Amino acid sequence: MQTRRATQTNLGQCSILDRQKGIDVLFNPRSIAVIGASATKGKLGNDVLRNLVESGFKGRIYPINPRGGEIFGLKVFRSISDIANDVDVAIIVIPADYVLSTVEACGKKGVRALVIISAGFKEIGHEGQELEKKLVEIADSYEMVIQGPNCLGIINTNAPYNGSFSAGTPRKGRIAFASQSGALMTGILDWSLMEKIGFSKFVSLGNKAQLDEADFIDAFGRDPDSAFILLYIESVVDGRKFMEACRRVVPDKPIFVVKSGVSVAGARAASSHTGSLAGSDTAYDVAFKQCGVRRASSMASLFDVASVYDDMHLPSGNRVAIVTNAGGPGIITTDACEASGLEIAHLSSETIQFLKESLPPAASVYNPIDALGTAQPEEYALCVEASLRDENVDSVLVLLTPQAMTKETETAQILVDSHKKYPNKPLIAVFMGGNSMVYPRIVLTEGGIPVFDFPERAVHAIAELYHYTVSRDSLKEELIPTFKVDKKKTTEIIENVRKDSRRVLLGSEAHSIAEAYGIPVARIRLATSSEEAILLAEELGYPVVLKIASPDIIHKSDVGGIRVGLETPEAVKAAFLEILNNAKTHMPNAIIYGVDVQEMAEKGKELIIGCSKDVQFGPLVMFGAGGIFVNFLKDVAFRLAPMTRSDAQALISETKIGSLLKGVRGESPSDIDAIEDTILRISQLVTDFDEIVELDINPAFVYEKGKGVSAVDVKITIGGR
């Protein structure tokens, strides 16, 4: 058995530790050279240097430009080699053509980390790609890390330093943000200044030639100034490395990601059911799920969550108390909670008693607590503090509408006091209104209470934080089970298929591989004559199924290539000839290997178990309801291999058929253990044999508990070398 983390990832020249050391320098350099610094306003080399100087960086700054002179009162060096002292980080803002020689010079100078802002690399096509490759080779040879190229730069608000050409520097905060889009980053930075959202690190990933999102996730994970990680990505460089980094970090810090764009996997061939059912984005969704990352549907909602997290502790559960001065908003909030997986808390009898004694008789003392339109600040305080004290409550949402007797600002102030008394339980305010709420909102924000204008956003934010805690807690160190299998036989079969220049395995070959991996199959043998078919039928036992064996015929039943329920030698002979004849009539050019003779499995509940290959994340295992329903019900779920037993269990539970298999009224439970084993054995098979690009067992029959499963039809496709 191996643990999840044992899977080694190819990190090229620069090991994971070296990269992290490099990022440490990148985050906290003692000295920075700006190569391409310029005195001309409007040039990026001018913007970067100005940002660096104005950001209050305490270390040494070395502007570099062949023309020399002085910029912003700093001496300009003609070349990095002219600098006498050490240089930790070089920010490179020069045309692409000069970058290679500059990087070489940086390496010789002993620079530890490069921020390459220059564009003109992979993003412009083949030529740029070659240039980028050389760039990484040089940097690796000097053990330098590279951020970019083609990026906006880097900002650390704690160092502090702004090594980017951004217009403005973000506020200091605890959000670490990395983005694959520089322009988006610019927009977010500008917006965050207005919304008063703070960041610890602001990293533009650019082309991710060397350092990628996974490296920065690890670095953010180790960074004491970062508490919450936000990512905008369009793709990941290395799926497994990404997942491993997230698994390391998520137990301590939430990671929220906006992933946009249709992945390359969208172009995946869809000759298998599994392939066609896995959407282009499925692997990302599954990967995020398997490593505890929460996927956000929009940038705005991402920052709602961040702002609540920034102020509040995580909720210890999903039970929410709602305090309101109006019924309608209370109902809206209740609906929103239920839709987001939050529960309306059942208040303790002490709380209810206390509220009954404290509030006017017309008030509702059950959750939502409606303190009525006349509610004064003191009444809000009573309700909110009773909720904060109540052990049945995990977080408190306070709604306020501006009614005739409402004292908005005083209520805001009293909430701040209540929060100080009970700082450990999340307290979120929704002050509905416009101009009359401007000042009260400032009071709340300054007092460390997140405030929203409509309930839905507040509920969404608290729900996301709750779901993070669930994801986090579900990440366990668990072993990947390893079954005893016949790997040698599988290798032989695949080698034979290759020799035959085929990619689609014959039924007999696919079934043999399944057997070699301990998956119970309906046995299948290839017959090349009707006599042989009869002999095989007698060996397997009647009744049997006959199927055309041809790599060119995928949909066998369409060409009359299948005959089932054959009970006698005569029936087998007739079927053999008929099938061959049908195949020749319908597909005269198909290469035919003969006819497969298969034992007839006893009918059970129909399942589909399969696997397709994702470009970024590797083998993607599918489980669901099989048979004719597959394409209509699409009752399937996915997990990435290799899988733990918990993964297999979660995979089954995620489908509707999963509940059905547990046994329902009038039916005995199915053999779920056997399904788990089959899934795990397939997971092992596709992990062992990277060349398997598609695998479909459709249908697999499952029988009553204790009676196992049977793979009735196994299809396997291998990829080119």
Place this chain on the structure above:
Amino acid sequence: MQTRRATQTNLGQCSILDRQKGIDVLFNPRSIAVIGASATKGKLGNDVLRNLVESGFKGRIYPINPRGGEIFGLKVFRSISDIANDVDVAIIVIPADYVLSTVEACGKKGVRALVIISAGFKEIGHEGQELEKKLVEIADSYEMVIQGPNCLGIINTNAPYNGSFSAGTPRKGRIAFASQSGALMTGILDWSLMEKIGFSKFVSLGNKAQLDEADFIDAFGRDPDSAFILLYIESVVDGRKFMEACRRVVPDKPIFVVKSGVSVAGARAASSHTGSLAGSDTAYDVAFKQCGVRRASSMASLFDVASVYDDMHLPSGNRVAIVTNAGGPGIITTDACEASGLEIAHLSSETIQFLKESLPPAASVYNPIDALGTAQPEEYALCVEASLRDENVDSVLVLLTPQAMTKETETAQILVDSHKKYPNKPLIAVFMGGNSMVYPRIVLTEGGIPVFDFPERAVHAIAELYHYTVSRDSLKEELIPTFKVDKKKTTEIIENVRKDSRRVLLGSEAHSIAEAYGIPVARIRLATSSEEAILLAEELGYPVVLKIASPDIIHKSDVGGIRVGLETPEAVKAAFLEILNNAKTHMPNAIIYGVDVQEMAEKGKELIIGCSKDVQFGPLVMFGAGGIFVNFLKDVAFRLAPMTRSDAQALISETKIGSLLKGVRGESPSDIDAIEDTILRISQLVTDFDEIVELDINPAFVYEKGKGVSAVDVKITIGGR
């Protein structure tokens, strides 16, 4: 046959026309009395009068208070009868105890419409409910309409007049807004002033004692100043009336609704599958769908849609062009479009050619059009105008991020010019950023272009407007089919069940009703002895099914109360005795009527067709996949009866099994016409017999096209009188 609209709704004393005339007066009165006007600041009667005076109402205002005197320079009358001139509208702001006599006095005075702000009615319990009932009786007898009681009042920004105690008056605009929550309304008003959102009418529905949401929908529909209708409701008073009003209005004006709260129907008994599968909110969802109303998930999104609609024409289709100066936001927007049912337009070859000639070579001239980070206002104008001209484009989204060379304000200005040139195609701006976008956003807003800070909200708004056009166009005047049925026989059976003090029909009774309504059933007869069972089996033809006949035994198979596939008289006799014995053993107290003998239907595809009763909307017909899958797959859809053939077709198409029935590879199509007929006949049955509260056909078998359906197990429950 009858048309949809022929269904008459009980409107009490006041007919639909009278009510609309009353609302016309309410919207545009020539004179208003404020009964309970007060000189004391902080009193509602003071707020209302001040709002009315300050709102610039051109008609006469009569403050009324027994103390007399003068308020805001107006003479105070001691009683409404003291006023010499006519009074159109009376706004009542006095304690509940005095309301009845005041309403009587208003009636005598000839007042046409009442706005009753006073609380203390239905919302306080039984006593208040009685008071409210009397209130309506008096008003009806004088043909006065009532808004409220327990409401905030009414505002018409065009009259103009503010007859409410709101803090502030909304801006003038084209949104008509009615809300069941006064407090929410207060919050929204305050917020709308800050967000610069305008309203035509602002109506607080209160307790809806007489005028309800449907009356106001009709009135908004006829109101030339209102173009867009927004509702916040927690329930509707009369489901059918609501749907009819919406059907009248939706062809001309979009109606968007936020419906919150779990309806009373949530408490519905769930002894049938149909009942348990219909969630508490299903009827609302279905009703909105059937009358073209769009349901919004949040208040905020409602106003996003309104703001786009306010400025722009409706999109004529779902094809969107995206113009951007950065790739990332373009991708995010593309994703959001696809998730919302919008298409990324395929630009015409002329547009592509034009863009190729006009933009730098590195720009992307396919949609999203990426004019690069260097894009100048003129380049934006080129791209945007080319998109606006392109016949393959239905709306244009313009994204802008603040990059080094970006001219935000000039770009905003040039977009305004482009919009003026092509005013008929929606143009929406997303200017991402904060402080640097404040002024450009004002330029856009003033120029009539809606602008958002993140793409998702903009996409959502345009998608909602597109979906409105689809809903609107799907509303057709179509006849409700009426089949020739045996209503008399059905009445007789139901009468017999009532005489027997039962609510659950025996299998034989339920099957007979289905037969009477022309639904093909597996025939069923009640046997009270084994001899009779054998005779019936011979009449129906072997094989037969025997089932226990008892109103007390719902889950027959659980008690061994079903035996299938009985081929001989001996088998029938044995089964008869065994079933009786099992029933007596398992449920000794059950009343047993005998054993049902049923013909065995040939096995077909299993369906469920049923009906439950919604408190507000009446019979809710369900269709879906039947058999053991019902509770696990929940592949069912709903429509309210009475239904048109299009409704029945839509109902079938909405399920996954619906696609399967059309026939898939290797399978012949099922008899969908027969399913439609069965659904329509059930729709007719439950419309004819209001007392049927639950009906389940589970399973119904459907056979190949032309071979019909067979209702295998029919269950019917009737309600108390």
